[in-house]
Amino acid sequence: MAGTEIEAIRALLAASPRSSNLAERRERLDGFGAHYPLPHDVTVAPVDAGGVPAEWTVTPEADPARVVLFLHGGGYVSGSLDSHRHMMAETGRVARARTLALAYRLAPEHPFPAALDDALAGYRFLLESGLSPDNIVLSGESAGGGLALATALSLRDAGLPLPRCLWLASPWVDLEMTGASMDTKAAVDPLIQREYLTELAEAYRAGRDAANPLISPLHADLEGLPPMLIQVGTTETLLDDSLRLAGLAASADVAVTLQAWPHMIHAWHMFYPQLAEGRQSLASAGAFIRAHLGDGTAVRHPTIGA
Amino acid sequence: MAGTEIEAIRALLAASPRSSNLAERRERLDGFGAHYPLPHDVTVAPVDAGGVPAEWTVTPEADPARVVLFLHGGGYVSGSLDSHRHMMAETGRVARARTLALAYRLAPEHPFPAALDDALAGYRFLLESGLSPDNIVLSGESAGGGLALATALSLRDAGLPLPRCLWLASPWVDLEMTGASMDTKAAVDPLIQREYLTELAEAYRAGRDAANPLISPLHADLEGLPPMLIQVGTTETLLDDSLRLAGLAASADVAVTLQAWPHMIHAWHMFYPQLAEGRQSLASAGAFIRAHLGDGTAVRHPTIGA
Numbered sequence: 380m381a382g383t384e385i386e387a388i389r390a391l392l393a394a395s396p397r398s399s400n401l402a403e404r405r406e407r408l409d410g411f412g413a414h415y416p417l418p419h420d421v422t423v424a425p426v427d428a429g430g431v432p433a434e435w436t437v438t439p440e441a442d443p444a445r446v447v448l449f450l451h452g453g454g455y456v457s458g459s460l461d462s463h464r465h466m467m468a469e470t471g472r473v474a475r476a477r478t479l480a481l482a483y484r485l486a487p488e489h490p491f492p493a494a495l496d497d498a499l500a501g502y503r504f505l506l507e508s509g510l511s512p513d514n515i516v517l518s519g520e521s522a523g524g525g526l527a528l529a530t531a532l533s534l535r536d537a538g539l540p541l542p543r544c545l546w547l548a549s550p551w552v553d554l555e556m557t558g559a560s561m562d563t564k565a566a567v568d569p570l571i572q573r574e575y576l577t578e579l580a581e582a583y584r585a586g587r588d589a590a591n592p593l594i595s596p597l598h599a600d601l602e603g604l605p606p607m608l609i610q611v612g613t614t615e616t617l618l619d620d621s622l623r624l625a626g627l628a629a630s631a632d633v634a635v636t637l638q639a640w641p642h643m644i645h646a647w648h649m650f651y652p653q654l655a656e657g658r659q660s661l662a663s664a665g666a667f668i669r670a671h672l673g674d675g676t677a678v679r680h681p682t683i684g685a
Numbered sequence: 686m687a688g689t690e691i692e693a694i695r696a697l698l699a700a701s702p703r704s705s706n707l708a709e710r711r712e713r714l715d716g717f718g719a720h721y722p723l724p725h726d727v728t729v730a731p732v733d734a735g736g737v738p739a740e741w742t743v744t745p746e747a748d749p750a751r752v753v754l755f756l757h758g759g760g761y762v763s764g765s766l767d768s769h770r771h772m773m774a775e776t777g778r779v780a781r782a783r784t785l786a787l788a789y790r791l792a793p794e795h796p797f798p799a800a801l802d803d804a805l806a807g808y809r810f811l812l813e814s815g816l817s818p819d820n821i822v823l824s825g826e827s828a829g830g831g832l833a834l835a836t837a838l839s840l841r842d843a844g845l846p847l848p849r850c851l852w853l854a855s856p857w858v859d860l861e862m863t864g865a866s867m868d869t870k871a872a873v874d875p876l877i878q879r880e881y882l883t884e885l886a887e888a889y890r891a892g893r894d895a896a897n898p899l900i901s902p903l904h905a906d907l908e909g910l911p912p913m914l915i916q917v918g919t920t921e922t923l924l925d926d927s928l929r930l931a932g933l934a935a936s937a938d939v940a941v942t943l944q945a946w947p948h949m950i951h952a953w954h955m956f957y958p959q960l961a962e963g964r965q966s967l968a969s970a971g972a973f974i975r976a977h978l979g980d981g982t983a984v985r986h987p988t989i990g991a
Contacts (some may be wrong), residue, residue: 563936615937622935626928629945630869632919636944639935 429504445476452521454579473665490585524550558619606634610645735810751782758827760885779971796891818846830856864925912940918949
């Protein structure tokens with residue numbers, strides 16, 4: 380039985396159906412985020428992250444030496460700093476870290492590998508600012524989850540220092556949509572259907588092979604990646620992306636934790652102000668991050684705003 | 686890269702190869718447990734648990750109102766209270782609960798459903814002692830993990846109150862051995878190979894269908910089961926049992942957490958006194974249990990020894 384809170388969010392989504400117009404789609408996703416006021420104790424600071432428009436979010440709980448680098452969702456064609464600012468604030472609070480959200484370039488104007496190039500630039504910006512990679516979490520939601528994995532794979536293959544851990548929420552890692560849940564969960568997923576994903580994938584790929592491991596990390600060898608937390612809702616057509624990713628990671632000797640959240644929909648964390656499971660999922664991600672970065676009680680490098 | 690501690694355990698296992706003689710097999714597994722001294726602050730109390738020989742293990746940290754019911758591993762033919770007593774002590778400490786380990790009947794002397802009947806009797810014993818099912822964790826390792834699942838399924842189907850959560854370590858849930866890891870991990874698994882499992886399965890089934898969901902819970906509909914934590918090592922032939930079980934649970938809207946522990950071998954928790962990952966895995970299971978049962982700081986029913 381699903382709870383009344385998730386039913387309210389389903390109603391909210393149904394009342395604001397996705398447009399076929401790109402500008403309206405982007406406005407819709409930004410609107411879901413802007414709907415939630417930002418707590419008064421959150422400091423937001425725009426920053427040029429190695430050429431990528433980005434934004435720091437800092438709560439009083441944040442250890443400035445620790446950073447969660449975040450890649451928003453939106454199918455590579457929508458999503459922004461506005462859509463996820465509230466979620467970044469809460470993430471930083473529970474992780475006791477600063478968050479750096481990237482406004483990476485979007486398709487169809489900027490297809491692959493523009494987003495990946497921007498994510499790599501944002502990560503290098505953190506390294507060059509003097510942060511230890513052991514104090515960096517690389518994270519993403521939906522398409523941003525796949526992008527975070529592609530970023531980690533690129534870092535590994537380039538011999539660059541890897542982030543301490545990965546946090547992936549509802550990650551999209553198979554741009555060929557071959558998961559069984561694409562059909563078995565279609566009737567219960569209010570957001571993500573095969574036709575929509577096909578359109579997104581074509582915009583992002585722009586003719587490149589969907590089986591490219593940097594486009595569909597489900598085709599990658601994950602050996603050597605840092606510990607990862609994967610969180611997925613059980614009413615997602617993308618459920619099997621997470622299940623198969625967890626299996627691929629475990630088979631490659633990666634430390635992987637998979638959490639399946641009953642009755643949660645795609646990217647449910649976004650709705651945390653009105654959804655207990657959203658808050659619990661963020662708290663659980665925060666605990667995972669704190670366990671990997673250390674407890675964050677010691678402020679090692681007081682460089683807020685750097 | 687595996688650490689030196691797990692290499693030492695691999696050497697220990699290699700120095701004491703498994704016998705084809707049943708009595709010697711049982712002695713070997715008991716010996717691995719007896720090898721580790723019990724901490725001085727642990728109280729061990731034998732008990733008749735509804736006709737099943739059993740044993741309470743209590744540490745000073747235990748809230749007596751909270752109980753972890755445990756079903757040991759050993760392929761349904763070996764394992765005992767002796768083999769896992771040390772692990773029970775540490776489990777109770779980190780879970781802040783009493784542990785009740787069952788000496789359920791073993792095959793080939795007592796094939797299916799003797800072990801399941803005993804597990805059910807042990808659970809009913811806890812209910813009849815006045816414990817709230819919300820304060821009971823049902824747990825098991827290896828064959829005991831499959832048995833814990835079969836027990837939960839039987840409780841559900843009988844309309845009995847379910848335990849608050851399940852903890853499954855290296856569970857064996859497919860007695861047909863159809864997982865890909867049965868082959869892909871064969872070269873790195875020092876304990877569990879297809880031939881050995883086939884022998885165990887035949888002893889336990891005694892002619893019954895391996896696809897019976899109470900024998901191979903991978904064939905069960907898991908709907909309605911409580912939250913479960915599955916812990917598995919990445920160098921196990923049984924890795925795919927855990928991966929597929931997690932997928933089956935998630936698809937059925939069960940709250941499931943899967944943890945894959947790099948380079949860990951089957952049932953590595955047993956070796957926790959000399960293995961950091963063993964202690965970490967138990968601590969993580971303890972955290973999962975505490976999160977589900979409440980924080981355990983309040984002693985609600987001081988009935989130690991009940």
